[in-house]
Amino acid sequence: MNALTLSDVTKTFTMHLQGGLRLPVLRNVSFAAHAGQCIVLTGPSGAGKSSILKLIYGNYRCDSGHILVSSADDTVDIATAAPREILSVRQRALGYVTQFLRAVPRVSALDIVAEPLIMKGVARDDATARAAMMLRRFNVPERLWSLPPATFSGGEQQRINLARGLLPEHPILLLDEPTASLDADNRAVVVDIVRERKQHGAAIVAIVHDENVREQIADIAVDVTHFATAA
Amino acid sequence: MNEQPLLIAEGLTKYYGRQLGCRDASFELYEGEVMAVVGESGSGKTTLLQMLSTQIEPSAGQILYRMRDGSVQDLWTMSEPARRFLLRTDWGYVHQDPQLGLRMGVSAGGNVGERLMAVGNRNYADIRATAADWLGRVEIPEARIDDTPRTYSGGMRQRLQIARNLVTAPRLIFMDEPTGGLDVSVQARLLDLLRRIVSEMRIAAIVVTHDLAVARLLSNRIMVMKGGQVIEAGLTDQVLDDPHQPYTQLLVSSILPA
Numbered sequence: 001m002n003a004l005t006l007s008d009v010t011k012t013f014t015m016h017l018q019g020g021l022r023l024p025v026l027r028n029v030s031f032a033a034h035a036g037q038c039i040v041l042t043g044p045s046g047a048g049k050s051s052i053l054k055l056i057y058g059n060y061r062c063d064s065g066h067i068l069v070s071s072a073d074d075t076v077d078i079a080t081a082a083p084r085e086i087l088s089v090r091q092r093a094l095g096y097v098t099q100f101l102r103a104v105p106r107v108s109a110l111d112i113v114a115e116p117l118i119m120k121g122v123a124r125d126d127a128t129a130r131a132a133m134m135l136r137r138f139n140v141p142e143r144l145w146s147l148p149p150a151t152f153s154g155g156e157q158q159r160i161n162l163a164r165g166l167l168p169e170h171p172i173l174l175l176d177e178p179t180a181s182l183d184a185d186n187r188a189v190v191v192d193i194v195r196e197r198k199q200h201g202a203a204i205v206a207i208v209h210d211e212n213v214r215e216q217i218a219d220i221a222v223d224v225t226h227f228a229t230a231a
Numbered sequence: 232m233n234e235q236p237l238l239i240a241e242g243l244t245k246y247y248g249r250q251l252g253c254r255d256a257s258f259e260l261y262e263g264e265v266m267a268v269v270g271e272s273g274s275g276k277t278t279l280l281q282m283l284s285t286q287i288e289p290s291a292g293q294i295l296y297r298m299r300d301g302s303v304q305d306l307w308t309m310s311e312p313a314r315r316f317l318l319r320t321d322w323g324y325v326h327q328d329p330q331l332g333l334r335m336g337v338s339a340g341g342n343v344g345e346r347l348m349a350v351g352n353r354n355y356a357d358i359r360a361t362a363a364d365w366l367g368r369v370e371i372p373e374a375r376i377d378d379t380p381r382t383y384s385g386g387m388r389q390r391l392q393i394a395r396n397l398v399t400a401p402r403l404i405f406m407d408e409p410t411g412g413l414d415v416s417v418q419a420r421l422l423d424l425l426r427r428i429v430s431e432m433r434i435a436a437i438v439v440t441h442d443l444a445v446a447r448l449l450s451n452r453i454m455v456m457k458g459g460q461v462i463e464a465g466l467t468d469q470v471l472d473d474p475h476q477p478y479t480q481l482l483v484s485s486i487l488p489a
Contacts, residue, residue: 014478060473083452083466084261104426104448105419119430122325136265 002032002070003172005148009055009065009079011048024229025051026204029065031222033203035171037193038217043224049207052224053174056205057096058086068093071171081148089214090117095173097165099180101157103150110135110145113164120168134163155181166193173197175206181215235297237262237403238283238436239376242292252278252467255292255484258277258454258464262402263433267467269482270456276439279456284324285314285482299402302475319349323396323404323434326378329388333380333395338427339366340376343427350399364393369424386417390472402428406438410445422448445484448472455479 009029015021026048033039041049054060056067058078067078073095076085078176090096104112114131118124135145138159144152149160158181166173179187189208193206194217210212233319235371236259248469251304253275260266268276287307299321306314318324326332333342342353343362352358364371371383380388389409396404409425410418426449429436435485440446446467447452453470454462455478463476474480 013473014475016480054472059468061475083469084264086466087451103460104423106423193262 002068002096003035004056004070004205005066006030006052006056006161007066007068009052010063011055011060012052014065020132026055026224026227027229029055029227032151033205035201035203036198037219038204038206039222040214040218041205041224042221043228047228048226049224050176052227053176053205055098055205057090057094058175059096069172071211083210091116093171095165095168095170096176097162097174097178099161099178101149101164103148103157103159106148106152107158108146109140109149111150112149112160113167116164116168130167131163133204134167135160137193138163138186139175140141155183155186158182159186162190166197169200169202171202173202174202175208177207177209179208179210187213201208234261234302236260237297239295240283241295243279243282243289243294244291244331245275245282245287246290251275253282253456253459256461257292258461260403260435260437262435263430265329265429265438265450266452266454267450268437268454268456269441269443269446271441274456275459276456278459280405280407280437280439282321285318291309296403302312303311307387319346319420321400321402323401325389325392325396325400325404325406327408329380329385329392332392333388335381336379337390338377338379339383341397342380342391346395346399362394363400364392367400368428369394372419384417386413386421388422389395389413389417393421393425393428397434400432402435404434404435404436404439408440409468410440410442425449443471443482461486469480 007030009026011026013023015023029052031039043049052061055062056078065079069076069078069089073092075088078086089095105113110128111130114127114189117127117130140156149157160169162178178190191213197204206217226228237428238260241257243256244254250314256279268279270276277318282289285317288307295303295480296306297303324332340359340362343365345357347358366376367375371390380391383391413421422445431471438449450467453464454461455470457478463470465481471483474483
């Protein structure tokens with residue numbers, strides 16, 4: 001069964017502050033991901049790769065089409081779901097990792113990584129212990145764990161964000177440039193984790209510019225330029 | 232997903248004479264959900280909050296609330312004492328100005344303890360211990376328990392107001408610009424505290440704010456108001472990252488990057 005199915009997803013932005021300028025971005029996006037499969041979206045910058053991930057996550061609203069997310073419990077059409085259904089799917093089944101960490105003032109790196117697990121109902125001690133293992137795996141020095149990451153370097157923040165996004169083991173995972181500013185060691189960690197997740201049956205949709213990483217994780221490449229509008 | 236809403240607002244409308252305050256606001260709020268209401272001054276967000284918290288009576292529409300016993304009641308057909316009891320125990324209301332939500336001449340411990348006495352606590356030692364515990368949770372030193380809020384800073388007063396509201400473990404809390412008028416560093420501390428406590432206690436909250444960053448940090452859902460009407464609503468990140476209405480796009484694009 002497909003874990004994720006997009007059919008005829010269309011997205012146009014209307015910029016009211018620019019006199020109602022209409023920017024068609026994507027038309028009739030259709031593809032599906034099985035459990036255990038990694039789809040890599042390809043195409044030049046501006047083709048709409050990140051927009052597709054945001055549409056799947058429910059961060060952007062689509063104009064038409066369907067985005068079916070299937071988990072053990074149910075199938076939800078993100079295109080039409082109510083806000084609390086989308087929140088529930090995100091918490092249970094849908095992970096989304098970008099290269100940017102949205103740091104919250106005063107919250108430590110360890111708590112930021114553990115938070116999604118706690119929201120899922122994992123006991124705080126257990127969640128914190130697993131968060132610590134993940135930070136260690138990403139080579140984040142232990143002296144940083146108790147600090148809020150607002151002042152960390154770009155690469156450190158990205159690793160905190162990866163640890164947070166990859167820890168909950170969601171059955172569907174959206175990765176937007178997960179290796180963008182990582183060194184070779186940490187790129188290898190991401191590749192290892194993605195492979196583990198695939199073995200455990202996760203369906204993954206990723207945007208990866210690094211060809212080496214892409215070759216190591218991709219099962220199918222979907223060329224987004226097919227869906228780009230003739231704008 | 233089969234649970235019932237905690238609160239249902241249907242067609243809430245308020246006219247001040249012929250002047251429109253708020254027109255036809257409808258939504259459902261579930262337990263644990265935090266909804267932000269944003270919009271400029273005069274957009275009707277405070278009118279909506281005052282109707283929901285039964286401080287002003289709507290010109291039209293109704294508010295249904297699911298009580299702790301599971302029964303659903305229309306707030307404006309309830310008796311006045313029953314409504315007041317609800318407001319004192321099952322609800323909280325955090326004012327922008329802590330002086331409106333606190334008794335300025337009563338000690339901090341007394342401010343927190345008063346809500347406990349309203350729900351029938353009579354044991355002085357227990358009340359004091361609970362009050363001390365809550366002062367700790369909002370990061371007020373226990374040594375200040377016998378001081379009145381007059382001697383507190385603005386940020387401390389706001390945290391005390393939050394402790395006073397949350398001590399009875401309410402299921403719904405209303406907040407009107409909870410961080411308005413505070414320094415940014417004090418704001419950050421208050422927001423972190425609110426975010427943590429609200430999610431740990433699974434309290435539903437309706438937060439009126441003009442600050443989109445506050446809305447993003449605290450809320451799951453958002454309603455955008457303009458000219459007395461709700462013009463756009465949805466998931467907070469969705470509405471802020473992909474705003475559809477001209478006014479929402481203007482709001483989002485008007486934020487100055489730090």
